[in-house]
Amino acid sequence: MAGRWHNMIVQILKELCEERIKSRKYKKICDGNSEPLAISYKKYTYYYQPDLYLVYPKKDIDVFEVIDTESEGEAVMDIVYSALTPGIHCISVVCSDESKLEDIKKHARIILNKFFDEDKKSYARIFNKNYFVYVPRNAKSFKAIKKQLKKELDL
DSSP, X not given: OOOHHHHHHHHXXXXXXXXXXXXXXXXXXXXXXXXXXXXXXXXXXXXXXXXXXXXXXXXXXXXXXXXXXXXXXXXXXXXXXXXXXXXXXEEEEEESOHHHHHHHHHHHHHHHHHOBOTTSOXXXXXXXXXXXXXXXXXXXXXXXXXXXXXXXXXX
C-alpha cells in the first residue's frame, strides 16, 4: 500500500507530465493501477501496473516507478516488466533510500544490458542513470521536490 511520500511523488510527476501534454510531447498520462500495461508471451498475459506511464503520440511509452517501501527484489521486477513493456522508450525511478537506489541502478544496468528485443536491440537504450533519482523521505516541500524532479528527469 502506497504511503504519503509515495503518493506525493506520483502527484508531482503527474503534474510535471501534464505540462508536457500541453506542449504535445506526450499524448496521455496513465495510472498503472487503473490502466495496467499488458505484457504478453504466447498464451500468457501479465498486467504490469507501473506507478505512472506516459504515452507519446507515436505510441512509445515512458514508465515511472516510485520506490519507497518495496524490497530490492520488487524494484528489480519493476525494471524487468518495464523493459518488457511494448513500445518502451525510457524508465525513470524515484527512490526514498539513496543506498537502495544505487543498488537498483546497478541491477537495472546489468539486467537491461542482457535483455534484447525481438529486433535484437539491447534494452540498455531505455537506461539513463540520470533518471534514477533520490528524494529523501523527510523532504516536505512539494515545490522544491517538483523543481528537483523537473530538472533531474528533464520534464
